[in-house]
Amino acid sequence: MQNILILGAKGMVGQQLMKELVNPIGWDRNDVDVLNMAALREKILTLPQAPSAVINCVAFNDVDGAEQNSEACFALNRDFVGKLAEFCKQLEIPVVHFSSNYVFDGEKGEYNEGDLPNPLSIYGKSKWEGEQALIANAEKYYLVRTSVIFGPKGESGASKRSFVDLMLDLAGKNASIKAITDEINSVTLVTDLARAVKFLVTEQKPYGIYHVSNLGAASWYDLAKEIFFILDKKIDVIPVPSNEFPRPALRPKKAVLLNTKLYKLQPWPEALKEFLVREYIIKGKA
Numbered sequence: 001m002q003n004i005l006i007l008g009a010k011g012m013v014g015q016q017l018m019k020e021l022v023n024p025i026g027w028d029r030n031d032v033d034v035l036n037m038a039a040l041r042e043k044i045l046t047l048p049q050a051p052s053a054v055i056n057c058v059a060f061n062d063v064d065g066a067e068q069n070s071e072a073c074f075a076l077n078r079d080f081v082g083k084l085a086e087f088c089k090q091l092e093i094p095v096v097h098f099s100s101n102y103v104f105d106g107e108k109g110e111y112n113e114g115d116l117p118n119p120l121s122i123y124g125k126s127k128w129e130g131e132q133a134l135i136a137n138a139e140k141y142y143l144v145r146t147s148v149i150f151g152p153k154g155e156s157g158a159s160k161r162s163f164v165d166l167m168l169d170l171a172g173k174n175a176s177i178k179a180i181t182d183e184i185n186s187v188t189l190v191t192d193l194a195r196a197v198k199f200l201v202t203e204q205k206p207y208g209i210y211h212v213s214n215l216g217a218a219s220w221y222d223l224a225k226e227i228f229f230i231l232d233k234k235i236d237v238i239p240v241p242s243n244e245f246p247r248p249a250l251r252p253k254k255a256v257l258l259n260t261k262l263y264k265l266q267p268w269p270e271a272l273k274e275f276l277v278r279e280y281i282i283k284g285k286a
Helices: 012-020 037-045 070-090 122-137 163-171 190-202 220-230 268-281
Strands: 004-007 025-027 053-056 095-100 109-111 141-146 176-180 184-189 208-211 214-219 236-240 254-257
Touching (some): 004 012, 070 122, 095 122, 122 141, 141 190, 176 220, 184 190, 184 268, 190 268, 220 268
Parallel strands (some): 004 025, 095 141, 184 254
16 A cells, blocks of 8 residues: 555654555645645645545644643644544544553553543543544554553654663762652554554554554553663663642653554563663763
8 A cells, every 4th residue: 555645754754654554645734734624625636646645643632731731732633533534434434543541540551442432631531532533533543552662762852751761860960860750651662563564554453442562561661661761871860759840731640552453562671771772872872
């Protein structure tokens, strides 16, 4: 399957998909404002050939910022998703959309694809309502939930730095770093995520909800410790509870994504080592 359109092509996930797919079409915010649906529709309709699929990598992903900016958050994470799904349905184009483990409240701890969300934050609610908008308006869709994505930073100025980048920045200025122990998530290498999405779309797997993260689970403390262990950096990582870092948005205490429908991805420590060796040790940036 070729001629796949990627929206948000210069973000972390989008740029990786651009590398993995064959002859994709990539648009970012400089190419089209996705909130101007009329302009987006026209741009898609003027393509020489209709896309074989549309992958939506556009999102409002500032979890704490969403608490003060809910209107912008819901516009991108819910309203746009519904409109895109409806348009893709009219053209009979499959659509891929990404969601988050933050749609869950963390009470159950581990969640499969059929578990009912109950988000705690504005961001989580926007992603959950975006899921509902997708399902209500699309016939052919892949709803991909993922969590704690890391990998090469996106080219876009709006692309967030990953937790790995943040830890390495702090390590350059501090001999010790505090990291939270009582928030546990799945962890996802963007390369593995992109390859899984490519597999879903190009192999035309059954439509529906998929959980795509590397095997295992980690607290922010676990992740930080493993980063410095792999890079052999003598950083003292201090375990602290989440209330040590008061933040506007509530987070689930444990929201691990169980992948029961797709092939299993490699364990997160192996994925982390793969990334750090490739990007930091080989390139001498560590």
